[in-house]
Amino acid sequence: MPFTLDEGYGKPRSRDEHAPLLKRACLPAVMCGGTDAVNGFAKHERPLEAALFTLACQESVRAISRIEDDYEALDRCLDRLREWLGEDVLCSVFVREHGRLWVVSQRGYSAIPDGLAPDEGIVGRALCRARVQLVSDVRSDPDYLQAHASVISELAAPLVNGNTVVGVLNIESKVPLPAEAGEVSALLAHRLALRVQAIRAEPALDLPALTRLFLHSSSLREVRAIAELAARSVGRLLALECVQLNLLSAVDRSEPAGFWRRGGSVARPVSTQLLDRIEESEKPTGVVSMLRLDRSMQEAIGELGTASIVWIPLRARGEAIGLLAGRATDAVSIAREQAEVAALVAAHAAASIYAAEALERERMHAVTDPLTGLLNLRGFEKRFQEELQRAQRLRRPLALALLDCDNFKAINDSGGHACGDEVLRRVGRVLARELRACEVAARLGGDEFALLLPDATLPEAKAAVERIRSSLQQDLALARHALTVSAGVTVSPEHGAKAAQLLREADVAMYQAKMTRKTMSRSRVKPPINGRRPRRST
Numbered sequence: 025m026p027f028t029l030d031e032g033y034g035k036p037r038s039r040d041e042h043a044p045l046l047k048r049a050c051l052p053a054v055m056c057g058g059t060d061a062v063n064g065f066a067k068h069e070r071p072l073e074a075a076l077f078t079l080a081c082q083e084s085v086r087a088i089s090r091i092e093d094d095y096e097a098l099d100r101c102l103d104r105l106r107e108w109l110g111e112d113v114l115c116s117v118f119v120r121e122h123g124r125l126w127v128v129s130q131r132g133y134s135a136i137p138d139g140l141a142p143d144e145g146i147v148g149r150a151l152c153r154a155r156v157q158l159v160s161d162v163r164s165d166p167d168y169l170q171a172h173a174s175v176i177s178e179l180a181a182p183l184v185n186g187n188t189v190v191g192v193l194n195i196e197s198k199v200p201l202p203a204e205a206g207e208v209s210a211l212l213a214h215r216l217a218l219r220v221q222a223i224r225a226e227p228a229l230d231l232p233a234l235t236r237l238f239l240h241s242s243s244l245r246e247v248r249a250i251a252e253l254a255a256r257s258v259g260r261l262l263a264l265e266c267v268q269l270n271l272l273s274a275v276d277r278s279e280p281a282g283f284w285r286r287g288g289s290v291a292r293p294v295s296t297q298l299l300d301r302i303e304e305s306e307k308p309t310g311v312v313s314m315l316r317l318d319r320s321m322q323e324a325i326g327e328l329g330t331a332s333i334v335w336i337p338l339r340a341r342g343e344a345i346g347l348l349a350g351r352a353t354d355a356v357s358i359a360r361e362q363a364e365v366a367a368l369v370a371a372h373a374a375a376s377i378y379a380a381e382a383l384e385r386e387r388m389h390a391v392t393d394p395l396t397g398l399l400n401l402r403g404f405e406k407r408f409q410e411e412l413q414r415a416q417r418l419r420r421p422l423a424l425a426l427l428d429c430d431n432f433k434a435i436n437d438s439g440g441h442a443c444g445d446e447v448l449r450r451v452g453r454v455l456a457r458e459l460r461a462c463e464v465a466a467r468l469g470g471d472e473f474a475l476l477l478p479d480a481t482l483p484e485a486k487a488a489v490e491r492i493r494s495s496l497q498q499d500l501a502l503a504r505h506a507l508t509v510s511a512g513v514t515v516s517p518e519h520g521a522k523a524a525q526l527l528r529e530a531d532v533a534m535y536q537a538k539m540t541r542k543t544m545s546r547s548r549v550k551p552p553i554n555g556r557r558p559r560r561s562t
Contacts, residue, residue: 072109074202080108081212094219095232098129101216105195106131112198114172117183118147119191119220121233122240122253125151128191128223128232133171139239145169147192150180154189156206156213157181162196177201181209183217191220227260234365238372247271247380251282254348254373258366259284262334262358264350266291269338269373270299271346273381281346281377291351298324299349308335312363312370334358336370340378348373393467395445396452404466404474408523411464411476415516422478422516423485426530427493429471430508430538447505454499458492482515489513510537 084104091097102115114132118125118140125140125147142148146167150157157180162168168178175196183191193213195201226233237257244250251269259267266285274281277296285291294302301324306315313335322331334350348370358366391403399407408424415422429451436444451473455465464476475492477485489511500507512533514520519529 072197072199072202072205074204074208077109077202077205078208080105081209083108085212085215088215088219094222094226095128097219098216099131101212102129102131109197114175114196116194117191117216117220118194119223119236120151120189121224121236124240125192126236128220139236139243140169145180146178147180147194150182150192151189154182154184156209158201158203158206160200160203172196172198174198179205179209181206181213183213183220185217185221190217190224227263234368237369241372241376244376245380245383247281247377247384250373250376250380251280252284253282254369255280255282255284257369258334258336258348259286259350261366261369262350262352262362264334264352265289266293267334267348267350268293269346269348270296271338271377272344273346294349294351299347302333303335306335308337310335311367312336312358314358334366336366338370338374338377340374345374345378393452395448396467398452398455398473399464399466401466401468404464404468405523407464407466408476411478412516412521412523415478416521420479421481421518422476423480423482423488423513424516424526424530425475425477425485425489425511425513426468426527426534427473427475427489427496427509427511428534428538430510432471432507435505435507447500447503447507450499450503450505451496451509454496455492458495480515482513482518485513485515510534512537 084101087104088097088101091100098117102117105115106113111132114130116130116133117128119128120126123142125142140148142151144167146157146159146162146165146169149167157178159165159168159178162175162178165178175198177197177200179193179195179197179201181193181195182189183193193209193216195205195209223233237253241250241253244253251271255267255269258264264286266283266289268280268284269282270277271281280293283293302315302317302321305321306313308315315333315335317332331354332352334348334352336348336350337344338346338348391399391406393400411422414420429447432444432447435447448467448471452465452467455473455475459465459475462478466474466476468474475489477488480488493509493511496509497507512530512535514526514529514533516526520526
């Protein structure tokens, strides 16, 4: 007989009340049509009946209707599903937080993938498409992520609240799921969406939410991403108008590393100068301080409605590295438990930012010449490939220039290596000063430098290099270093499409320039006799 989803909340019924249905659903496949296969599946893979699956969803809705605690409701729902469908069914509920899917309840798994990216698995596909994904045979689905070796079918139903997918209900089965599974699970998915949304909207960070937050934060490697996550988490936790995270190490301290404001707010970050003024006036000393602002300070901020500021210093390895500052339009009272969680979030953010900055410094050291501060050979090769790919994609020219200091050995011999190092540092400073933001300078080794000039034609590149070469020689002359610079220029695609070819052509042009004392391009140089380039002079 047909079953429909009952939206009432009567007493959950037991399996005994539906014994005839269960008995019929569990009969071997050979008893239904006398064949060894049903719908293409083997005898032991007989599909679940739609009526049984419908009943299981209906009873799960009834079971959770009067449970207040959201986590307990999710657990009870999954318990009810397995009670009716048996141990061949594995089920889980994911919540969407921090751009990923996290398990908040599961039954039947010893281990399950957690922290899934939106493009991972059938679950991720349901999230991205906001549509039910029913896969009758996961063995033929390339997106399937195996969590149990015996699984045959999978249902991933997006949990939608309003226009937002807040999570996913996932049901995996060791026997095929009925074709109607997606449709009949709609009411259950709707009820679960309300519970999952309540978990997402809860400002207090319980242990599971805090764990998800820290796991996600630990996976981030960029300072800005960590700062924005910390600002958003503290803002939601303390119900603030806005939160900003400022770092002492920032090159531009006028801009916060991270900023969050609640929906509908027009608040803007407070300037560093004003934060310094607030600190000087209020002298906060606590791990989490609530500062009441008088009218004059509110006027200075430019928001008369800002009644208070939550002040959380950031420290790592015993040193101050920044500040989390949140603003509230009303006089906010912070419970001790909230303050402790906010302090914990701030401490974790500070440690993560410190590690991210250390990693970035290591990355920079790996591609930076320590003497001049320019890119080294390794950094140049990587950037050269990136710029070549960009130029080819956009069909734009890319100019390469090689510069060499003439008679540099004589400076080392007469003034010593300290004098030679000072000359190289001067060359690095001039190149950094003369180039545009999109242009690149590197020290390839010794006294040889390279320039990348995106979008420059050959005449434009030669004019730019000649200007730089002239500026270099003037700067060196003022420092009483009698040194000239030779340069060779090539342009892609005119002189080649590959990095090695362009470097070779620019090298030949540079050595020709040494003989003429002019900036040379490969187009003006005849091919070397017998494939040999002019002998390098020192």
